[in-house]
Amino acid sequence: QEPYIVSSKSFTAVAINCAAKAGEWIKSKLGSYEKLDIKVSTHDLVTEVDKGAEKLIRRLILTHFPDHAFLGEESTGIGAAAAASALHDVEESEYLWIVDPIDGTTNYVHGLPLYSVSIALAHKGEIIVGVIYDPSRDELYVAEKGKGAYVHGVPMKVSKEQKLEDSLIATGFPTEQTVLLPLNLAGIQAVAPRVRNIRTIGSAALSLAYVATGRLSGFWELNLNAWDLAAGMLLIQESGGRVTDTAGNPYHLGVRNVIATNGHIHDELHTVLEQANVTGMDL
Numbered sequence: 001q002e003p004y005i006v007s008s009k010s011f012t013a014v015a016i017n018c019a020a021k022a023g024e025w026i027k028s029k030l031g032s033y034e035k036l037d038i039k040v041s042t043h044d045l046v047t048e049v050d051k052g053a054e055k056l057i058r059r060l061i062l063t064h065f066p067d068h069a070f071l072g073e074e075s076t077g078i079g080a081a082a083a084a085s086a087l088h089d090v091e092e093s094e095y096l097w098i099v100d101p102i103d104g105t106t107n108y109v110h111g112l113p114l115y116s117v118s119i120a121l122a123h124k125g126e127i128i129v130g131v132i133y134d135p136s137r138d139e140l141y142v143a144e145k146g147k148g149a150y151v152h153g154v155p156m157k158v159s160k161e162q163k164l165e166d167s168l169i170a171t172g173f174p175t176e177q178t179v180l181l182p183l184n185l186a187g188i189q190a191v192a193p194r195v196r197n198i199r200t201i202g203s204a205a206l207s208l209a210y211v212a213t214g215r216l217s218g219f220w221e222l223n224l225n226a227w228d229l230a231a232g233m234l235l236i237q238e239s240g241g242r243v244t245d246t247a248g249n250p251y252h253l254g255v256r257n258v259i260a261t262n263g264h265i266h267d268e269l270h271t272v273l274e275q276a277n278v279t280g281m282d283l
């Protein structure tokens with residue numbers, strides 16, 4: 001049962017194939033992983049399934065495209081400095097694959113079926129393919145630069161809300177507890193009274209996919225990495241939405257603090273975060 005396996009060697013076909021294969025395997029291991037490691041603290045976890053899935057994806061991609069570069073969470077050192085240096089090393093590559101094998105590891109570890117595989121391909125720093133797969137719901141999100149975004153072949157469109165007060169907004173809690181968590185809590189305190197309600201999904205990639213499908217009006221989070229954002233950002237752009245950093249600058253691969261919305265509410269959300277001094281851009 002491998003519904004998305006396609007024989008074509010196109011970039012998108014390979015990305016879909018990798019996401020589907022890894023996703024099925026990850027799902028088959030839900031509740032039965034063997035090894036739980038902490039990366040920095042008990043807030044930041046990794047299992048052998050994260051590592052195995054990344055290896056599987058990497059092997060498949062490099063089999064098809066041996067001269068392409070690869071950036072994956074589990075083959076990058078821990079922390080912002082390691083991520084920045086890994087990105088710096090590959091940023092200029094002609095073709096760069098950016099992979100989060102399981103986005104939502106904490107959910108995965110607890111058996112909460114809200115996690116995803118995120119795969120993006122950048123060409124000279126510009127994202128040209130983005131694929132997110134949610135194995136629990138069997139939802140496959142695919143975007144190609146300039147060609148739109150689709151969930152199982154159906155075109156996606158961001159939601160229509162024009163004002164924050166009508167909006168459903170998601171965020172995510174940073175794992176770093178000293179500076180970033182308090183900042184995020186202050187952000188929630190500022191945003192919550194202004195919106196219809198707030199959600200935390202626990203997978204940044206899925207949250208972005210939900211903005212692209214219009215299930216969420218917007219999302220913001222601090223201190224993310226390229227592998228959390230790259231695929232979802234293209235999904236949103238191709239669905240008519242907008243993605244910037246929390247200072248309002250256009251998305252690029254180095255963005256860590258993100259605002260992603262249907263476009264209509266973008267400036268309003270940005271203003272609320274800025275006025276509350278919780279953009280994290282001065283850290």
Ligand code: IPD
Nearest residue numbers: 102103104105172173202203204
């Ligand atoms: C995490 C998830 C989570 C977000 C964290 C990320 P991981 O990724 O996207 O929703 O709040 O900041 O690190 O570690 O599960 O791949």
Ligand code: CA
Nearest residue numbers: 100103104228
């Ligand atoms: Ca992630």
Ligand code: CA
Nearest residue numbers: 073100102103
């Ligand atoms: Ca991950």
Ligand code: CA
Nearest residue numbers: 045046073105
């Ligand atoms: Ca992780």
